[in-house]
Amino acid sequence: MKIVIIKYNAGNIQSVSFALERLGYQAEITADHDAIRNADKVIFPGVGEASTTMAYLKSEGLDQLIPSLKQPVLGICLGMQLMCSHSEEGDTPCLGIFDEKVKKFIAPPKDSGNIKIPHMGWNQLTNVREPLFNKELENEYVYFVHSFYVATGPDTAAESNYIHPFSAALRKDNFYATQFHPEKSSKAGEQILRNFLEM
């Protein structure tokens, strides 16, 4: 099986690659269009800022390529947000794979307890849907770091709750995405990556 991690100016590419190695898979890290198009599985990671990252994707023509892919694609964190239609971060038009808008978390008034932003740490998955998640992953904890979120909607594949419910994962056709970092989410994260790789 040929796995490609899309190479761009994102922070966690190495971590995703290492996580796959721990599962016994080797991935190619590349921005080459042919290599991406011909892969069996494509991973679109992401840590960074939306507008600068979108500008970079455009400069590489990846904004056209990614939505046209037919094989299973997994977006992670910023990767998931960029697969939506628009992000409030930098008022950025995104790839439009998921018809969802990415919004900034707003902390409630301090007298209801001091809620910190970013949402950072381990939180639980609920309403998980196959095939990215198996039922054993219901209520499992995974690792999140984000200040922007996608509300729950028709494409939601798992939920979590911080300030209010939000999409912990999305799925539409061959496109899968997680707001959390499976590559940093211990055994639960390994299971999710394995589910994606074994699709």
Place this chain on the structure above:
Amino acid sequence: MLAKRIIPCLDIRNGQTVKGVKFLDIKEVGDPVELGALYAQQGADELVFLDITASHEKRKTFVDLVKRIAQHINIPFTVGGGISELSDADALLSAGADKISINSSAVRNPQLISDMAQHFGSQFVVVAIDAKQIAGDDWTVTVNGGRIPTEKRLFSWAREAEERGAGEILFTSMDHDGVKQGFANEALARLSDERGIPIIASGGAGAKEHFKDVFTKGKADAGLAASIFHFNEIPIPELKAYLKNEGISIR
């Protein structure tokens, strides 16, 4: 619900963990990767690796170590010690670190926080503050492992760090560190109330109850400790079971 985090901290010198460890099931006692992997398996939520290697030429050893950690450990980890330039942080990010912590270098050059946050994002930047209580609510920020007091004060420095783009504050009370009588909960609670970013509490853990207190009275988002974990005085699974039983949100 977002869980409170338990974070073991490992001091590294020349690529080896410094403090002795009392784990029978560890093959190579001094190997930070193996110890870190054991903690991760036991349920640690994150790890912190602090490089206390004095000499500059040994830095490469640490970067190599960070890469090995990233290869083998499936939870987030922070690395700190001797990071004073963007290029230091960049090398650690490329090696696979999830976050870096800066301490004395940020006190000497606060602009470093802004530069790091802008370059790598706030989520990558932990500002560590070592402070000593002068009187009541007055805490002086210290550098060089608590040896040198500065003009900066804890609460105003924490505010500046957040304003400059720090993603988290790691506050160590030098008065509580190593004493094992509990964390500096009063100062922690004020920090947590005043700041909009997560607070990691450090210094003073000696019993399971101290973690309960730091999450309730101290309102901390995470509790960090070293020796109680290294010497297996409080095994992580036992600590987490206790906290869950006490109604604390724990993974």
